[in-house]
Amino acid sequence: MPYNCTDCPRNCGALRSGPSGRGYCGSGELIGVARVMRHMWEEPCLGGQKGVENIFLTGCNLKCIYCQNHKINGSEDISGIPGLLFASPEDFGKILIDAANTDAQAVGIVTGDHYIRQIAASVTPDVKAAIKKPLIFNCGGYMKPETVELLRGKVDIFMPDFKYSDGYAAGCLSKAADYPEVAKAAILKCFELAGPAVFDDDGLMKSGVIVRHLVLPGRIQNTLGVIDELNGMFKPGDIVFSLMSQYLPLPGLVPPPCFERLTGPVSKAEYKKSKEYFENALNLTLGYTQDLSSSDPSYVPDF
Numbered sequence: 302m303p304y305n306c307t308d309c310p311r312n313c314g315a316l317r318s319g320p321s322g323r324g325y326c327g328s329g330e331l332i333g334v335a336r337v338m339r340h341m342w343e344e345p346c347l348g349g350q351k352g353v354e355n356i357f358l359t360g361c362n363l364k365c366i367y368c369q370n371h372k373i374n375g376s377e378d379i380s381g382i383p384g385l386l387f388a389s390p391e392d393f394g395k396i397l398i399d400a401a402n403t404d405a406q407a408v409g410i411v412t413g414d415h416y417i418r419q420i421a422a423s424v425t426p427d428v429k430a431a432i433k434k435p436l437i438f439n440c441g442g443y444m445k446p447e448t449v450e451l452l453r454g455k456v457d458i459f460m461p462d463f464k465y466s467d468g469y470a471a472g473c474l475s476k477a478a479d480y481p482e483v484a485k486a487a488i489l490k491c492f493e494l495a496g497p498a499v500f501d502d503d504g505l506m507k508s509g510v511i512v513r514h515l516v517l518p519g520r521i522q523n524t525l526g527v528i529d530e531l532n533g534m535f536k537p538g539d540i541v542f543s544l545m546s547q548y549l550p551l552p553g554l555v556p557p558p559c560f561e562r563l564t565g566p567v568s569k570a571e572y573k574k575s576k577e578y579f580e581n582a583l584n585l586t587l588g589y590t591q592d593l594s595s596s597d598p599s600y601v602p603d604f
């Protein structure tokens with residue numbers, strides 16, 4: 302049924318009907334599926350040797366100006382995306398089962414913040430039973446706890462970003478100055494639903510929370526603040542923290558006046574300091590860092 306949406310902190314109240322919506326996320330009532338593809342570069346505890354069968358969704362409630370998935374996140378016209386489809390909950394349930402019936406280690410839903418209601422309706426008990434491998438919910442972290450609650454018992458691994466501890470940067474780059482507080486509450490809710498990280502004997506994650514953070518050039522304090530916040534929120538072994546260095550300036554990106562350093566990659570000194578700070582965070586005992594060579598265009602999915 303069409304509805305006026307207040308599912309995320311934008312509180313647009315926009316009508317979502319069929320495939321279209323006029324809210325900030327640009328998403329309708331149906332789930333926009335841009336592509337289903339195997340992804341080999343997720344954190345090793347997720348994909349192992351076989352990778353994650355990722356389902357990339359259209360639209361976004363953040364639309365960060367540096368987004369690598371800008372071709373599908375609604376910043377541009379998405380109508381020309383090859384294979385684009387709009388799925389009802391029933392159809393999306395079938396897509397999830399098809400993705401699970403591959404040899405992938407896990408199934409991932411990528412950028413689901415603005416489709417939580419629809420994803421929750423898709424993962425019926427029958428669908429959940431048929432998936433038989435970890436279901437990962439990858440999101441930007443800009444979510445209401447009461448909406449995340451809809452995913453209770455339906456998702457095994459939550460993978461929220463924690464992009465900003467700095468509200469100024471969040472306002473400048475994602476038009477979401479309230480992001481730091483919103484994301485903290487959302488991440489705590491994810492942890493309430495998924496519990497402390499659980500791994501099998503091969504080190505593959507079965508359930509829990511992985512928090513990702515992308516280091517941005519010229520904003521080292523933003524990264525150190527994220528680490529401080531998480532270090533204060535959790536105990537050793539609770540969550541996995543993934544510190545990413547793969548920021549790449551998009552071709553033609555014009556940085557906003559409030560954030561002029563976006564035109565180059567993260568410097569070696571910035572990433573070294575971030576890594577050392579993470580390594581000294583006593584409550585963040587599980588995690589990953591990246592080699593700076595990860596900031597390579599070949600890591601960016603082409604839609």
Ligand code: SF4
Nearest residue numbers: 306309312313324326
């Ligand atoms: S999910 Fe989309 S339509 Fe709903 S409140 Fe958020 S931005 Fe608006």
